[in-house]
Amino acid sequence: MAAATPFAPPPKRPADPLGLQLKELGLYVMAERYQELAEEALKAKSPYAHYLASLVSAQLAARMDRSFRERLARARFPVLKTLEEYDFSFQPGVDERQVRTLAELHFLERAENVLFIGPPGVGKTHLATALGVKACAARRRVAFYPIGDLLDQLALAQAAGLLPAKLVELSRLNLLILDELGYLALDATRANLLFQVVSRLYERSSIILTTNRRFEAWGEILAGDAVIAGAILDRLLHHRHLFATNGPSYRTPDLTGVQEPAGSGRELNR
Numbered sequence: 001m002a003a004a005t006p007f008a009p010p011p012k013r014p015a016d017p018l019g020l021q022l023k024e025l026g027l028y029v030m031a032e033r034y035q036e037l038a039e040e041a042l043k044a045k046s047p048y049a050h051y052l053a054s055l056v057s058a059q060l061a062a063r064m065d066r067s068f069r070e071r072l073a074r075a076r077f078p079v080l081k082t083l084e085e086y087d088f089s090f091q092p093g094v095d096e097r098q099v100r101t102l103a104e105l106h107f108l109e110r111a112e113n114v115l116f117i118g119p120p121g122v123g124k125t126h127l128a129t130a131l132g133v134k135a136c137a138a139r140r141r142v143a144f145y146p147i148g149d150l151l152d153q154l155a156l157a158q159a160a161g162l163l164p165a166k167l168v169e170l171s172r173l174n175l176l177i178l179d180e181l182g183y184l185a186l187d188a189t190r191a192n193l194l195f196q197v198v199s200r201l202y203e204r205s206s207i208i209l210t211t212n213r214r215f216e217a218w219g220e221i222l223a224g225d226a227v228i229a230g231a232i233l234d235r236l237l238h239h240r241h242l243f244a245t246n247g248p249s250y251r252t253p254d255l256t257g258v259q260e261p262a263g264s265g266r267e268l269n270r
């Protein structure tokens with residue numbers, strides 16, 4: 001080899017045709033790692049097929065990871081929460097076994113719905129999010145909406161003549177999470193839009209809905225229309241898993257038992 005002089009060009013990186021071909025195929029992790037894993041395989045004297053399997057696994061793991069992150073981003077959870085973070089001992093009214101069974105996600109295959117009913121702070125949004133995160137990990141299409149936001153978007157779409165396209169988009173989801181029904185009363189347009197969403201997804205996709213209002217009060221929330229409330233409930237509840245808890249607020253456990261102002265969602269206690 002010629003001695004390096006101050007004027008010699010920098011040494012060229014050795015050509016890597018296999019690396020280039022793998023990149024051409026979009027297999028970037030394999031391109032980056034095939035040499036290192038080959039050396040390991042040589043040292044361990046492992047069979048060729050094992051080497052190939054470890055290489056493909058590395059590529060697949062990266063793809064799964066990326067797909068999970070993309071699905072989480074598309075679902076638009078306000079805050080990421082996991083089942084592991086949920087303290088079931090704090091909320092004995094929530095059946096841990098039932099939640100863990102749901103986390104196996106068979107309810108999605110059967111297009112069953114999940115309803116979390118209870119006062120503020122019992123973890124309804126947390127559990128709905130945690131199930132949604134599991135669904136993203138299982139490569140399902142998930143969207144999370146504060147229910148008022150979705151209905152506002154649909155009302156705008158309707159005014160622009162774009163409602164059918166929006167409904168098609170929603171019906172492609174495996175899981176639609178509708179958070180916080182009941183904090184704001186809905187007008188007739190929005191009550192009707194909610195009916196359309198629920199009808200469209202009925203027996204095709206799952207809905208997880210959280211609410212602070214018991215079913216008897218839904219007519220009141222839905223533009224005072226008991227008929228539409230009944231029609232929505234009928235579809236939501238046909239195949240459902242129900243969690244109703246009256247437990248303490250995790251946000252303010254020190255205030256449990258203290259009188260809350262009317263309309264704060266404590267009506268389950270009444």
Ligand code: ADP
Nearest residue numbers: 085086087090091120121122123124125126250
């Ligand atoms: P809700 O939707 O019922 O009003 P959230 O799910 O928003 O309540 O819960 C309020 C806060 O308390 C969140 O930060 C949530 O993660 C937390 N939290 C609620 N319940 C529990 C619990 N049992 N274990 C751990 N964190 C909880």
Ligand code: MG
Nearest residue numbers: 124125180210
């Ligand atoms: Mg909530």
